[in-house]
Amino acid sequence: MPELPEVETVARQLSPAVSGRRIERFRILDDLLRKEPTPPLRGRKIRSVFRLGKQVTFDFGPRPSRTDDPLWLLVHLRMTGRLIAEPEGGRGNPPHLRALFTLDKGRLMFIDTRRFGTFRWVRDLEEGRPDGVDPVTPEFTPERLDELLEGSPSPIKPWLLRQDRIVGLGNIYASEILHVCKVSPHRAAGSLKPGERKALHKATVEVLERAIENCGTTFSDFQDARGVEGSYQQFLAVYAREGEPCPRCKGTVEKIVQQQRSTFWCRGCQR
Numbered sequence: 001m002p003e004l005p006e007v008e009t010v011a012r013q014l015s016p017a018v019s020g021r022r023i024e025r026f027r028i029l030d031d032l033l034r035k036e037p038t039p040p041l042r043g044r045k046i047r048s049v050f051r052l053g054k055q056v057t058f059d060f061g062p063r064p065s066r067t068d069d070p071l072w073l074l075v076h077l078r079m080t081g082r083l084i085a086e087p088e089g090g091r092g093n094p095p096h097l098r099a100l101f102t103l104d105k106g107r108l109m110f111i112d113t114r115r116f117g118t119f120r121w122v123r124d125l126e127e128g129r130p131d132g133v134d135p136v137t138p139e140f141t142p143e144r145l146d147e148l149l150e151g152s153p154s155p156i157k158p159w160l161l162r163q164d165r166i167v168g169l170g171n172i173y174a175s176e177i178l179h180v181c182k183v184s185p186h187r188a189a190g191s192l193k194p195g196e197r198k199a200l201h202k203a204t205v206e207v208l209e210r211a212i213e214n215c216g217t218t219f220s221d222f223q224d225a226r227g228v229e230g231s232y233q234q235f236l237a238v239y240a241r242e243g244e245p246c247p248r249c250k251g252t253v254e255k256i257v258q259q260q261r262s263t264f265w266c267r268g269c270q271r
Ligand SMILES: [Zn+2]
Pocket: 246, 247, 248, 249, 250, 251, 266, 267, 268, 269, 270
């Protein structure tokens, strides 16, 4: 499941490849993507591609001869969704192709083996904005994190996965962030002391920014918009390193299950 850095990577790589391109034809090849009616797309330009929460978001210009006709497409990649731009076109349909944009130059494909990915069309971008605060935006301040943590009895690791508070974290980055700030995944979120809260805030921003710089982490299904794998896995200290020595204290990395999700941590240095 891609987390924030992987979705950011896809959006950053797609934007220069498809921004300014005009849509000549749009085809949905999988009925699951037809749950919502598809607005007319022909002749619209893709103005930009960006990340909104965990969604890859396409901003479309108006239809020809219209002026006030805003439209955005929000793509949730879920488990195996991939958006691949082919600037020089390309022939034939690859396996698991679910939607195809034919552009004035090249094409854009949505490929998804397990078919959990979703499309959502909105006329007002606010409708697509997630409830949780985005941790790599200026709105994510230490004070905001304090307010969110206040009084919560939930263990901090599952707390970090709740998308209605902080958006975009999954098992990989939640485990890594807690290791960086030396907080045990078992601690009640509301029990963190002021210094620990500050450290958690700093670790969250640092881990995510470093992951974005490295185009995310590749485990099994994630590939970026160029079909290339991310390289953040070389920096992972605990995730998927069960039984290996902790790079900080030489304790042993453990794998536990919290609320049906794997957590990796070191009891030697996370308190
Ligand atoms: Zn350790």
